[in-house]
Amino acid sequence: MKLYDFPSAPNPRRVNIFLAEKGIEVERVTVDLMKQEQLQPEYLAKNPACDVPMLELDDGTCISQIRGITHYFEAAYPETPPLLGRSxxxxxxxxxxxxxxxxxxxxxxxxxxxxxxxxxxxxxxxxxxxxxxxxxxxxxxxxxxxxxxxxxxxxxxxxxxxxxxxxxxxxxxxxxxxxxxxxxxxxxxxxxxxxxxxxxxxxxxxxxxxxx
Ligand SMILES: N[C@@H](CCC(=O)N[C@@H](CS)C(=O)NCC(=O)O)C(=O)O
Incomplete structure (x- = not known):
């Protein structure tokens, strides 16, 4: 699993804090927004939204949007502190x-x-x-x-x-x-x-x- 990230930008930071709260470690790949790497054809093919963060699972499934990514982690790691509500x-x-x-x-x-x-x-x-x-x-x-x-x-x-x-x-x-x-x-x-x-x-x- 890889998280495509650009830590100084606000939206990737939301997921980085979320993962740190849960204690989940994930391999990171930097997508340099200053070099517009989010608009390159290889990245567009994985993420039509052309934004970061984006999560690529081991089977190649790509999930972007913070709602999508956080729901994935909340469901996949139920033993970690819930951050999307309990009841x-x-x-x-x-x-x-x-x-x-x-x-x-x-x-x-x-x-x-x-x-x-x-x-x-x-x-x-x-x-x-x-x-x-x-x-x-x-x-x-x-x-x-x-x-x-x-x-x-x-x-x-x-x-x-x-x-x-x-x-x-x-x-x-x-x-x-x-x-x-x-x-x-x-x-x-x-x-x-x-x-x-x-x-x-x-x-x-x-x-x-x-x-x-
Ligand atoms: N709605 C998106 C927001 C993601 C987003 O806007 N990310 C910004 C960085 S903070 C981005 O990738 N910008 C690329 C660009 O400016 O072209 C989400 O929920 O993930």
């Missing part, structure tokens, strides 16, 4: 809050970053197709990010963790979104005290310290 209700809540963190947090930052960074001209959207940058989308992304911080601050006012009372992938995606915001020089606002306290607490977890 049916928890599983639903983890899916719900992880999806919201990705859509409203991580993608809001990406909307700003990819529509403004010089190296992303015509690469405003991840994938095999090119799209031009849009300053309007960048502005909208900044508004969405401000609301993400407020909405997740409210959520964490009444909950120890993002999906409820257990640490999960929803926390990982929320933390990675907060850190990705630093790429566009934005931090968690001062008045989001619940989100800030949660961030300080989970930042100390060994799996997160080991995957900065």
């Amino acid at each position: 049916p209700a928890e599983k639903g809540l983890v899916e719900m809050w992880e999806h919201l963190a990705f859509m409203d947090g991580l993608l809001a930052v990406a909307e700003v970053f990819r529509n403004t960074a010089r190296g992303f001209v015509d690469r405003a959207v991840v994938g095999q197709h090119n799209y031009p940058q849009s300053s309007e989308l960048a502005e909208r992304g900044a508004l969405r990010l401000a609301n993400f911080f407020k909405d997740f601050d409210r959520r964490l006012a009444d909950n120890q963790y993002v999906a409820g009372d257990a640490f999960s992938l929803a926390d990982i995606t929320t933390l990675v979104s907060c850190d990705f915001a630093k790429w566009i020089k934005t931090g968690i606002p001062e008045d989001c005290s619940h989100l800030r306290a949660w961030y300080a607490k989970i930042s100390e977890r060994p799996a997160i310290v080991a995957n900065p």
Whole structure:
């Protein structure tokens, strides 16, 4: 089994923290995004989404998308700590809050970053197709990010963790979104005290310290 990885990018980091929390070791293959290796024909043949991370099983099966990869590991390693929920209700809540963190947090930052960074001209959207940058989308992304911080601050006012009372992938995606915001020089606002306290607490977890 091989994990195609580029550890300094936010999405691969989500899986790297997830695996460290579970104590699962996997062989890594670096796909250098700076050299656009994700767009090379050999990689496209394995992963039509042209993104990282991507997991290749020993029989050649290739699974991309963090939801796909994390569900594989959660099912294949049932003896490791569950990070996608324990009860049916928890599983639903983890899916719900992880999806919201990705859509409203991580993608809001990406909307700003990819529509403004010089190296992303015509690469405003991840994938095999090119799209031009849009300053309007960048502005909208900044508004969405401000609301993400407020909405997740409210959520964490009444909950120890993002999906409820257990640490999960929803926390990982929320933390990675907060850190990705630093790429566009934005931090968690001062008045989001619940989100800030949660961030300080989970930042100390060994799996997160080991995957900065
Ligand atoms: N929806 C994807 C997101 C993966 C993604 O966007 N990865 C970025 C790195 S953070 C990537 O591969 N970018 C390639 C590119 O910019 O062309 C997932 O869940 O895995």
